[in-house]
Amino acid sequence: MLLRNRDEVEPVTFSDAKxxxxxxxxxxxxxxxxxxxxxxxxxxxxxxxHHTHAWEHVVYIIRGTGTVLGQEGERPLxxxxxxxxxxxxxxxxxxxxxxxxMICCVPNQ
Amino acid sequence: MLLRNRDEVEPVTFSDAKxxxxxxxxxxxxxxxxxxxxxxxxxxxxxxxHHTHAWEHVVYIIRGTGTVLGQEGERPLxxxxxxxxxxxxxxxxxxxxxxxxMICCVPNQ
Numbered sequence: 001m002l003l004r005n006r007d008e009v010e011p012v013t014f015s016d017a018k019x020x021x022x023x024x025x026x027x028x029x030x031x032x033x034x035x036x037x038x039x040x041x042x043x044x045x046x047x048x049x050h051h052t053h054a055w056e057h058v059v060y061i062i063r064g065t066g067t068v069l070g071q072e073g074e075r076p077l078x079x080x081x082x083x084x085x086x087x088x089x090x091x092x093x094x095x096x097x098x099x100x101x102m103i104c105c106v107p108n109q
Numbered sequence: 110m111l112l113r114n115r116d117e118v119e120p121v122t123f124s125d126a127k128x129x130x131x132x133x134x135x136x137x138x139x140x141x142x143x144x145x146x147x148x149x150x151x152x153x154x155x156x157x158x159h160h161t162h163a164w165e166h167v168v169y170i171i172r173g174t175g176t177v178l179g180q181e182g183e184r185p186l187x188x189x190x191x192x193x194x195x196x197x198x199x200x201x202x203x204x205x206x207x208x209x210x211m212i213c214c215v216p217n218q
Binding site for chain 2: 003005070084107
């Protein structure tokens with residue numbers, strides 16, 4: 001078993017995002033065989049890049065609000081929402097006025 | 110994009126667990142290519158079975174407290190904790206006095 005709290009994990013920031021911190025909680029570096037779990041914190045008005053990649057995202061909204069922009073348009077986000085973004089689907093997460101915290105899982109590369 | 114809230118997902122219960130509801134948020138049925146995301150709610154004193162299987166668990170504690178029993182012993186759980194249980198590691202989740210809510214991801218079978 002490996003156990004660590006988000007507070008023990010150094011945040012990663014991205015030059016093409018605004019107000020976004022990502023903490024890689026469980027990845028292949030911790031021995032995860034198939035997929036990684038990361039937690040994202042977006043400050044109010046923050047957003048991830050509008051981008052695409054060959055792997056899926058599986059997301060859960062822990063707290064806060066925001067929107068997710070996918071290829072069919074924008075959807076509001078609230079706690080308890082689960083989102084599947086398909087491989088190669090262009091997407092962006094945008095935080096609302098209170099920011100948003102979410103889990104985002106991806107397959108190992 | 111597929112989006113659904115936990116409140117829209119019917120809970121599954123288990124005969125070998127006590128006080129456990131599992132909602133399969135995003136699985137291969139929703140088109141997830143590699144792994145599934147489920148949310149578990151354990152009522153105070155509830156527990157999952159003490160069991161083992163060939164696939165890993167990647168877990169995030171959303172709220173509440175409890176413990177996780179792995180092969181090296183029992184560890185307390187609090188919000189923000191991330192847990193990797195390796196394939197074939199015997200394990201059990203136990204809720205504390207306020208119950209516990211957690212995300213648990215598994216590879217597609």
